[in-house]
Amino acid sequence: MKRLATLLATLSVAGLTHAGLKPGDSLTPYEIKNVENGKEYCQVCAYAGKAGKVVAFGNLQDENFWADLQKLQKLQSGYNRLGVFAQIIDSKDAKAIIAAAKKHGITFPVVVAKQKDWDKAYKVEGVSRTIYYAQGNNKIVWTGVGLDDSASGQLQERVKKDLAS
Secondary structure (H helix, E strand, C coil), X not given: CXXXXXXXXXXXXXXXXXXXXXXXXXXXXXXXXXXXXXXXXXXXXXXXXXXXXXXXXXXXXXHXXXXXXXXXXXXXXXXXXXXXXXXXXXXXXXXXXXHHHHHCCCCCCEEEECCCCHHHHHCCCCCCEEEEEECCCCEEEEEECCCCHHHHHHHHHHHHHHHCC
16 A cells, blocks of 8 residues: 555656646746747747747657647648747757758747756756747647647647637
8 A cells, every 4th residue: 555655646746747837827938049040039029929829849859849840830831820939958959950940841940948947937847848828928828748649639729719810
C-alpha cells in the first residue's frame, strides 16, 4: 500500500512539473530573436494586428516537432487573422534552425529566446508544447503537448470558431 501511495505521489508531482500553462492563464512577455532576420522583439507583442496567435515550442532535432509545425503552417495558411511562430528551446544556432525550417517548409518566424529565465513563467521544461492565445488580453485559449491528430483537430476547431468572420 505504501508503494502504491508513493507511486501515485510521484506521478502526481511529475504531472505538475509538466503541466505548463493552461487555458485562462496570461502570457508573460519576454524578448525573442527571429533567427531569419535577426530582429528582436517581445513575443507577446508580435502580431499586434492578429486576432489570435499560436506559438509552438520544441527542440531543433525533434522530427515530431517539425511535423507539428507543418500542421501549423497549413492552419496559418487558412486564416489571415492568425499569427504563428515557433521557438526553438534547445539551440541558438541560427544557421541550423533556418536550414531545418526551410527543409520542412516552414515560412512563419522561428525564434529563440533572448532571456535566460523565460521558462520560469512558461514551464515548457524541454517538452514540445503548443499554445493558442487571444490578441486582446493575451489569455491562453488552448494548449497541448504535441499536435497528434486529435490535438490538431481541437486546435483547428477552436481557431475556426474564434476567427470565423
